[in-house]
Amino acid sequence: MRVLGRAVDDQTRCVHYRTELDIVAIRFKCCGEFYPCHLCHAETAGHDAVVWPLGERSAQAILCGVCSRTMSIRDYLEADGCSSCKSPFNPGCRLHRHLYFETEKR
Numbered sequence: 873m874r875v876l877g878r879a880v881d882d883q884t885r886c887v888h889y890r891t892e893l894d895i896v897a898i899r900f901k902c903c904g905e906f907y908p909c910h911l912c913h914a915e916t917a918g919h920d921a922v923v924w925p926l927g928e929r930s931a932q933a934i935l936c937g938v939c940s941r942t943m944s945i946r947d948y949l950e951a952d953g954c955s956s957c958k959s960p961f962n963p964g965c966r967l968h969r970h971l972y973f974e975t976e977k978r
């Protein structure tokens with residue numbers, strides 16, 4: 873699976889987010905390409921990011937850098953780790969969800 877942006881290893885860590893738990897790449901709605909993070913997209917894609925609408929929660933837009941399998945946005949938002957290999961994801965990513973996905977109105 874091709875991952876663009878500024879990845880620093882083969883588990884999708886990048887120059888911005890590179891802790892043990894930063895193993896997720898996200899496919900962007902706008903270009904259909906995987907990037908390690910929103911900053912990678914902002915710096916290298918050359919266009920504004922488009923978030924995934926609420927109605928597309930079943931899109932396979934999440935890539936686990938450990939097992940290289942994809943998961944749906946719905947599964948990702950509900951899980952604390954990879955649905956395939958059980959690797960834990962960075963809980964801090966929750967703070968940035970609105971940069972990738974349309975969030976529920978409150």
Ligand SMILES: [Zn+2]
Pocket residue numbers: 900901902903904913917919920921922
């Ligand atoms: Zn894009």
Ligand SMILES: [Zn+2]
Pocket residue numbers: 877878886887888889908909910911912913
């Ligand atoms: Zn990045």
Ligand SMILES: [Zn+2]
Pocket residue numbers: 936937938939940941954955956957958959
């Ligand atoms: Zn995995």
